[in-house]
Amino acid sequence: MIDTLARYFQFPFVRYALIVGVLIALCSSLLGVTLVLRRFSFIGDGLSHVAFGAIAIAGVLHLAEARMLFVMPVTVLSAVLLLRTGKNTKIKGDSAVAMISVGAMALGYLIMNVFSTSTNLSGDVCSTLFGSMSILTLTKTEVWLCIGLSIAVLVIFVLFYNKLFAVTFDEDFARAAGMKVDAFNLMIAIVVAVIIVLAMNLVGSLLISALIVFPAMSAMRVYKSFRSVTICAASVSVVCAVAGILVSIVASTPVGSTIVAADIVAFLIFSLIAKIRK
Amino acid sequence: MAYLTCKNLALGYEGQAVLSDISFEVNPGDYLCVVGENGSGKTTLMKTILGLHKPLSGTITFGDGLKQSEIGYLPQQTAVQRDFPATVREIVLSGCQALAGRRPFYSKEEKQMAARNLERMNLEEYASRCYRELSGGQQQRVLLARALCATRKMLILDEPVSGLDPKVTAEMYALIRRLNREDGISVMMITHDVSVALREATHVLHAGENVFFGTREDYLCSPLARRFLIQEGGASA
Ligand SMILES: Nc1ncnc2c1ncn2[C@@H]1O[C@H](COP(=O)(O)OP(=O)(O)OP(=O)(O)O)[C@@H](O)[C@H]1O
Numbered sequence A: 001m002i003d004t005l006a007r008y009f010q011f012p013f014v015r016y017a018l019i020v021g022v023l024i025a026l027c028s029s030l031l032g033v034t035l036v037l038r039r040f041s042f043i044g045d046g047l048s049h050v051a052f053g054a055i056a057i058a059g060v061l062h063l064a065e066a067r068m069l070f071v072m073p074v075t076v077l078s079a080v081l082l083l084r085t086g087k088n089t090k091i092k093g094d095s096a097v098a099m100i101s102v103g104a105m106a107l108g109y110l111i112m113n114v115f116s117t118s119t120n121l122s123g124d125v126c127s128t129l130f131g132s133m134s135i136l137t138l139t140k141t142e143v144w145l146c147i148g149l150s151i152a153v154l155v156i157f158v159l160f161y162n163k164l165f166a167v168t169f170d171e172d173f174a175r176a177a178g179m180k181v182d183a184f185n186l187m188i189a190i191v192v193a194v195i196i197v198l199a200m201n202l203v204g205s206l207l208i209s210a211l212i213v214f215p216a217m218s219a220m221r222v223y224k225s226f227r228s229v230t231i232c233a234a235s236v237s238v239v240c241a242v243a244g245i246l247v248s249i250v251a252s253t254p255v256g257s258t259i260v261a262a263d264i265v266a267f268l269i270f271s272l273i274a275k276i277r278k
Numbered sequence B: 001m002a003y004l005t006c007k008n009l010a011l012g013y014e015g016q017a018v019l020s021d022i023s024f025e026v027n028p029g030d031y032l033c034v035v036g037e038n039g040s041g042k043t044t045l046m047k048t049i050l051g052l053h054k055p056l057s058g059t060i061t062f063g064d065g066l067k068q069s070e071i072g073y074l075p076q077q078t079a080v081q082r083d084f085p086a087t088v089r090e091i092v093l094s095g096c097q098a099l100a101g102r103r104p105f106y107s108k109e110e111k112q113m114a115a116r117n118l119e120r121m122n123l124e125e126y127a128s129r130c131y132r133e134l135s136g137g138q139q140q141r142v143l144l145a146r147a148l149c150a151t152r153k154m155l156i157l158d159e160p161v162s163g164l165d166p167k168v169t170a171e172m173y174a175l176i177r178r179l180n181r182e183d184g185i186s187v188m189m190i191t192h193d194v195s196v197a198l199r200e201a202t203h204v205l206h207a208g209e210n211v212f213f214g215t216r217e218d219y220l221c222s223p224l225a226r227r228f229l230i231q232e233g234g235a236s237a
């Protein structure tokens, strides 16, 4: 097994895949804590559907190399829209989000079907939904874009960590203390959109929410302070991503679902620890 | 000049007035109690002062070196979820947000201030405990410590004793009194207990159909207060 891995690691794209996987797992778990606590996970879910639709259109437009440049702005724009609608009276906001996300999926699939020239349509759809069979299909541009954006997200997270806590714990108090909460929420939504587009490459659009929700939920079972939950979620997520990628290489399983499976195992372990501690 | 001056305020939601024609001021050292029935708009008034809502009409001005963001406030209900992971120290420190402004990290002074306020509220031993595992009274003290980090001048407290037992309630009132008398912090406290207002406050604002604002002594003589007190006396008799 070690031999197999060593052989794989001679290829630069395998190493790239691991770097990209770790960065994406790190970013999504960091933001995940806030999203889960503020009941904003729906934004992640909605956006991943929108990203699916955008990728379908990008495919039809033959944007192959430059498709990120199309998908990214569309998803960011939808993030802004979703946040707006989500804020309007709770229930209506929820349905609006559902409408936008399911609508984007349906249209995406329709467009793919009508215009696609691909001979393997269901394969294309499947890999957009559940991630590629392997992330070895990443192009070099995508890898560098991913590394650059992930670092930007990390820097933003560290710089805004204290504000993020203040807003997450008590939005009104933060507002009264003079924070521009609306602008801040907008920034979060944009960052989430960026992470989701990046994560599409890794796990596919249907599984992105898992990267956002699972590590945060696992950490919250055991840890009681915001800081330790954040650190724990990030570590769990990175470990699961690395484990998932390695296993998927050795066992040639689909990488996205293998990572999510690792996240589920981690969640079960943490739940067990929480039970035992009680 | 007063810390806070409200003139002919009308408050409400979506153009519907809840309270109108409110005029009052809070001066340094004042202890103002806002009384009124459930739903009379006390919380709305507080949120408007804090800039969370826009007034329908009228003006709110801050003076004497007080900025809107320098008011410490204790909300009536925090929408904190049951499973929120946060320690007491983290929450109290987040009160320094107004001071930190655009700075990304808290300074040493701010951390020291948070530690001091923890001490002031007798919370040192709970500093590393999880907020959601504290009792209601302890949680309320944590939020008060947070409010104290946000201000040196003025506190707005929205029903700070709701849900507390009589002993803890008395302690809470004593704490607030000390902050007002000894530390010179102006207090604006919302309560529906008129007798508390008459005992603790220097000034009273009665919100409702008929608005009253004046000193405690004037309020005692007003027909509004008398009606309230008679009702309460009747209820307990
Ligand atoms: N977000 C809102 N949107 C619309 N109306 C609201 C909203 N919040 C409160 N109201 C209404 O405004 C009125 C005043 O509410 P407010 O919370 O200010 O009362 P209160 O005096 O604080 O009452 P209590 O003593 O119960 O705390 C109520 O009739 C309430 O129904």
Ligand SMILES: [Mg+2]
Pocket: B042, B043, B044, B076, B158
């Ligand atoms: Mg109220």
